[in-house]
Amino acid sequence: MLLHRNLPFRTASLGSCHECMHTVFMNTHSRKTLENSPIMHGEPFDIAWKEAGHESGKxxxxxxxxxxxxTAWAPQMDSLAPYFRCIAWDMPGFGESADAPDGADMPWTVDTLYAFVTRTLNLSSAHFVGLSVGGMILQHFAARYPEVAKSIAILDSSPKFGxxxxxxxxxxxxxxxxxxxxxxxxxxxxESMIRAIVGPDCPEKVKMAAIQSMSRSRANGLALATRLIAGHxxxxxxxxxxxxxxxxxxxxxxETPPSYAYEIAARIGAASVTIVPQAGHIVNLENPDPVTARLAFFLEHGL
Incomplete structure (x- = not known):
């Protein structure tokens, strides 16, 4: 079962999450899925992204x-697509996005995300979900651009490196x-990196998919991510x-144990904390159903 803590943080009941999970996983018709979504590119920096859902969705x-x-968000995007306009970017240096400039750092990445949201997508605000270094970026982004972040979900991340x-x-x-x-x-x-960060219950097919995904990464993107993590x-x-x-x-x-999630929430002062069983550092793929259900409840209720 999911583990929730209620002081000093906001919580959601497990029963509510189960109801939300039923809704999310049963209503999956009449929308574009991640699998059939084309890669799109935008300016001012050439960021590629995939979409699932309806353009009119939140x-x-x-x-x-x-x-x-x-592509790493397929379970969540395909399930949430009936209710949201789901957008997954390729971080600079990853996937189909252009390489990051030499020396790119966290402020540059945060400003690039801001430009992607407000100029490329022409959005005034959005909800955000970030895993690991993605969650690190969101911490800085939400602090710097509070008017753009309607909510943020920080998965398997930390308040500071080390x-x-x-x-x-x-x-x-x-x-x-x-x-x-x-x-x-x-x-x-x-392979050595992925096997070191996933949990002991991680399905082998998830490990292999993550290994293959990382194997296709470019040195530029991995170098940027390494600098972002180390300097966070x-x-x-x-x-x-x-x-x-x-x-x-x-x-x-x-890598980023549950205690880090509590520390982030405590320093924000008002946040929900959820610990997902049978999952390591790639929680959204190692145990996707409860993650998706918890995200759905949070996005609906802000709790």
Missing amino acids: PLIFLHAMAGSS FGGASKPAEFADPILADLAGGTSPADFS DALEQLCRITCPVLTLAGAQDG
Whole structure:
């Protein structure tokens, strides 16, 4: 079952989540699915994205992790498409998007996301969901552009890299950046990295899909994600987030453990926290049904 904590955070009842899950997974007709959605490109920076649902639906934007792309949200987008205009971007350097400029950092990425939402998509605001580094980006984005973020869901993420003294940025980033600069292919380390971050209950087909996805990544995107993760520190910014927030973590996530979800919520001051069983650091794919149901309830009720 899902684990909820109610103090000092907002909560949703498990029963409500089950009802929401039934609605989400039964009503899946008359909309465009992620599978048949074409890749679209926009300006000012060439960001590619996929859509599912109806253009008239409330916009819901998904940000993927380091080991992913716009296709990583298929279970959630296909199920939520009857109710939302679901949009998943390829982060700069990933998928069909253009490479990020040399030295691109978190402020650049946040401003690029803002331009993507307000100029490319011509939206004044949207709901957002981010996994891992995607959740890190959203913490900075919601603090910097509160008028654009109607709500944010932060999955398997942290308030700061190495929070609690877990590790130092250079210990994480330097070997990866050196390998990428030296010509090492993402395919050379994708399997070891994916198998290290998923939970012990992760289905083998999910592992293999994640490995294949990361193997297809470009060095430019992985280098950007590595810099974003290593430089991430939102501890002083979280208190400026004013929109509804859900923090969600896989119970088996050793990279960004459930305690990080509680820390993010505590620093925001009002947020919902949910821990999903039988899932590690790719929670939305390792155990997708309860994640999708929890997102649906949060998006409907803000709790």
